[in-house]
Amino acid sequence: MADSKWASLSEKSYFELRRLAARLMQKEYRVVTLSATALLHEALLRWSPAQDQKILPLIMRHVLIDYARRRTVLQKHLDGQLQDTSATMHPADRLTVQQAVEKLAKLDQRQAAVVELRVTAGLSLEEISLRLGCSVRTAQRDWMTARRWLQRELSARSLPR
Numbered sequence: 700m701a702d703s704k705w706a707s708l709s710e711k712s713y714f715e716l717r718r719l720a721a722r723l724m725q726k727e728y729r730v731v732t733l734s735a736t737a738l739l740h741e742a743l744l745r746w747s748p749a750q751d752q753k754i755l756p757l758i759m760r761h762v763l764i765d766y767a768r769r770r771t772v773l774q775k776h777l778d779g780q781l782q783d784t785s786a787t788m789h790p791a792d793r794l795t796v797q798q799a800v801e802k803l804a805k806l807d808q809r810q811a812a813v814v815e816l817r818v819t820a821g822l823s824l825e826e827i828s829l830r831l832g833c834s835v836r837t838a839q840r841d842w843m844t845a846r847r848w849l850q851r852e853l854s855a856r857s858l859p860r
Contacts, residue, residue: 712752713739720759738762799852805846810845813838 708716720742721735733741742758796818804811812831816822822830828838 708743708752716742716752716755716759719756723756723759723763725789733763733766791849795853796849802852803848806848807841809833810841810848813841814849817842819834 708729717735720738724733724735735849736760739755739763742755745758745762746755800811800814802816803814809831813827814831816827817824822855824838825835827842828835831838833841
């Protein structure tokens with residue numbers, strides 16, 4: 700807590716806020732993978748020392764809500780409900796998906812290619828089948844299988860996303 704912004708917090712209030720962050724996450728936001736410390740630090744980054752410390756719990760709630768919104772948007776991308784995914788996806792979500800796709804590529808390269816072309820480039824399954832030299836039905840099967848795998852993988856990571 701050497702940062703001047705955090706210097707205004709006493710060690711006691713810091714640990715009280717951290718306990719509150721842990722309670723918030725246990726009770727209401729079980730799908731978020733942030734630690735209580737990370738949640739508190741994210742809230743402190745949004746907080747100004749000119750503001751009352753009493754609003755920090757509210758800021759923590761807003762951080763959790765933002766993570767939940769990003770997770771919902773990411774799920775819509777994976778469900779194929781949005782067309783231009785690369786333009787609207789949050790950078791942190793893009794990184795999380797990319798890491799999951801890299802893991803998928805070790806298991807099945809064609810499925811990973813389908814996901815990249817579908818999510819990143821926004822191509823249709825017909826366009827993907829032409830690019831990969833497979834039938835449209837094969838591209839559909841790969842997309843459905845990869846999407847289910849990614850949803851399980853991302854749920855295990857408990858995105859915000």
